[in-house]
Amino acid sequence: MLTLNTKQAIKLLHDIYYKTDVTKSNSYSFSDSTIQVLLNRMKSAGLICQRTDGEVDLLSSYRLNRPLFDITLSDLMMALGEGLHPVYGNTETIYDEYGFAARRLGVLNEVACEMLAKIHLTDL
Template structure:
C-alpha cells in the first residue's frame, strides 16, 4: 500500500528524529540516488530543516521542524509527490510494519478498492 519511495521517506524522517543515525540502510540502498532529492522535498515542504549546510548529504545535518506525532502521512505524501498503492489487497506485512497505522491504512485500502470497483468505464467516457 505504501510505495517503496514513501517507505524510504518514512525511514528518513524516523532516522532524523532519532539523531540522524541511519537505521534503515537496506531501504536507503534501494533509493541511494533519491535520498538527497527526498531530503530536498522534505525541506521545501517544511517538514525538516538543514542545520549543517556543508554536510547536506548526512541525515544528522537535519532536524524535524515538528515532532513526529504532528506530521501526517498526507503531508508526507504531498511533500514527496507520492500516492497510496491500492491496486492490491492489504498484505499482512503492512500490519507487522506499521502497527497503529496499519488498521487505518487497511480500511483506506479496502474502501478505495470498493469505490474503484464501482466506477465503470462508461462513467469515465
C-alpha cells in the first residue's frame, strides 16, 4: 500500500524523533543516496531541519520541525511526492503490516481500488 520510499522515510522520521544516534551508512538496509534524497525532500518540505551543532553524516544532526505525532501520512507523502499503491486480492497484508493505521489504510485501499476500477483508459 505505502511505497518503499514512504516506509523508509517513516523509519527515518522515527529515528530522528527518538534521537537514534547512528550513522546513516550503517543503520539502514537502503542506500546512502536514497537516505539523502529522502532527507532532502523532507527538509525542503519543512518537516525536518539540520542542526548546526551536529555532524553531517549522523542522523542525529537532524531534528523535526514539529512533533512526530503532528506529522500526518499526507504531509509525508506530499513532501516525498509519493502516492499509494493499491493492494488487489489479498488485502490481509495491509492489516498485518500497518498496525494501528491498518483499518484506515484498509478502507482507503478498498475505496481506491473501487474508484480506479471505474476509470477507463479512454476517459484519460
